Amino acid sequence: MLKYNYFPGCTLKTTGTQLEETSIKVLQQLGVELVELPRWHCCGTVVSLSSDSKIHSAGAIRTLIRAQETGDNKLVTICSVCYNTLKRVNERFNTDEDFRETLIKFMDDEEPYEGKIIVLHLVDIIRKIGLDNIKDAVINPLKGLKVACYYGCLLLRPEEFSIDPSSESPRILEDIIASVGGEPIEFPQKIECCGSFETVHNPTQIAAMGYRIIESARKNGAEVLTTMCPLCYFNLDRTQKIIKKTNPSFLPLPLFYHTELMAMAILPEEISLKENVELNSTVLERIYS
Amino acid sequence: MEITLKKTDITLRDKILKISGEDFNKCYQCGMCTSGCPVADEMDIMPNQVNMMLMLGQFEELLNSQTIWICVACFECGARCPHNIDLAKINEALREIKIRENIDxxxxxxxxxxxxxxxxxxxxxxxxxxx
Structure with a gap:
């Protein structure tokens, strides 16, 4: 079995456990094992955008050192924030000499990082497995379920770190959904931000942004919405709960991680729902019937 | 139009340029950043206006605006800018100036x-x- 070093990050162990569990199981079914890094810690979350700030990248570099210690040069992430941060800090380490030297000096308790780790996203592994092979592994197709594929920001922007060759009009998630028997639908808000970390202190802003995304998906015919990011999932879910409270006639749209949809299609056992059980179970019944 | 900046303003301007690493003087006000911004309707100063105000030296107004805290750093403005100005970095620099004064x-x-x-x-x- 093909093995990759894997960095979960904090959110996949707290609010995003369903994303982690289904990702690991789906890859296992497809012949890839994710091996969790020993002694990992926070990557620092959002990448520091200040040119004079170096300390905020220490968490990411230490994570890359943990990966380096394993002797393998690849590191897989699932969380979009971890992916963006590790990838950008890695790039800065390799191109900014002052940044590199300061961080190596600052972390003199560690073996110096050599800058050779290649940061990958789960999608890169799926692409490597091949969509045709995924299609062959399907035992329970999604039966034409109309899926709105929502990307958010950090997997696509800045362009040079995008998981898809086209950061303005990505296709990879649609292709994945189609390979497991779903019918991806296009909607204009698929690359728009969900509100990100503003969720902590500005729920009104999150609800306004989420509502635009959900209604745009629905208007274009979506039966369910899928996302790859644990923060987008949380925000879109929270949006629906906030709106439902103020407007009881609002119909929430079932929300799934892409790996949950893949798991329904290719795992021999049925997946169990942890979130939105009441709403999402109708989709499960339809797929498993 | 000639604008004369006070000495304190020049220090502030250079600080913003240094922290962000972005040259806002390249902006020619096409408005692509604002049209792409998903949170522009929550802001009191539009993204393209941020650049204009920086060019005009209105730093204090910007530092006291809501805009710098509302930006979610989704990088859509930078993706659309024909001059590749990463406005998310400029907003981060303005936020950093406040935060470094121990303001939460x-x-x-x-x-x-x-x-x-x-x-x-x-x-x-x-x-x-x-x-």
Whole structure:
């Protein structure tokens, strides 16, 4: 079995456990094992955008050192924030000499990082497995379920770190959904931000942004919405709960991680729902019937 | 039009240029950043106006605006800018100037206790809004 070093990050162990569990199981079914890094810690979350700030990248570099210690040069992430941060800090380490030297000096308790780790996203592994092979592994197709594929920001922007060759009009998630028997639908808000970390202190802003995304998906015919990011999932879910409270006639749209949809299609056992059980179970019944 | 900046303003301008690493003087006000911004309707100063005000030296107004805290750093403005100005970095620089004066936008401990948030959202809020 093909093995990759894997960095979960904090959110996949707290609010995003369903994303982690289904990702690991789906890859296992497809012949890839994710091996969790020993002694990992926070990557620092959002990448520091200040040119004079170096300390905020220490968490990411230490994570890359943990990966380096394993002797393998690849590191897989699932969380979009971890992916963006590790990838950008890695790039800065390799191109900014002052940044590199300061961080190596600052972390003199560690073996110096050599800058050779290649940061990958789960999608890169799926692409490597091949969509045709995924299609062959399907035992329970999604039966034409109309899926709105929502990307958010950090997997696509800045362009040079995008998981898809086209950061303005990505296709990879649609292709994945189609390979497991779903019918991806296009909607204009698929690359728009969900509100990100503003969720902590500005729920009104999150609800306004989420509502635009959900209604745009629905208007274009979506039966369910899928996302790859644990923060987008949380925000879109929270949006629906906030709106439902103020407007009881609002119909929430079932929300799934892409790996949950893949798991329904290719795992021999049925997946169990942890979130939105009441709403999402109708989709499960339809797929498993 | 000739604009004369006070000495304190020049220091501030250079600080913004240094922290952000972005040259706002390249902006020619096409408005692509604002048209792409998903949070522009929440802002009191539009993204393209941020660049204009920086060119005009209206730093204090910007530092006291809501806009710099509302930006979610989704990088859509930078993706659309024909001059590749990364406005998210400029907003970060303006936020950093406030934060480095030990100014917190809100009491994060109190706010965080209002719900169960993803760890990334909490840590990011500490980073973006507190000193």
């Amino acid at each position: 936008l809100f009491n994060i401990w109190e706010t965080a206790s209002t719900g169960e948030f993803p760890t990334i959202a909490l840590v990011a809020s500490f980073r973006k809004f507190t000193s």
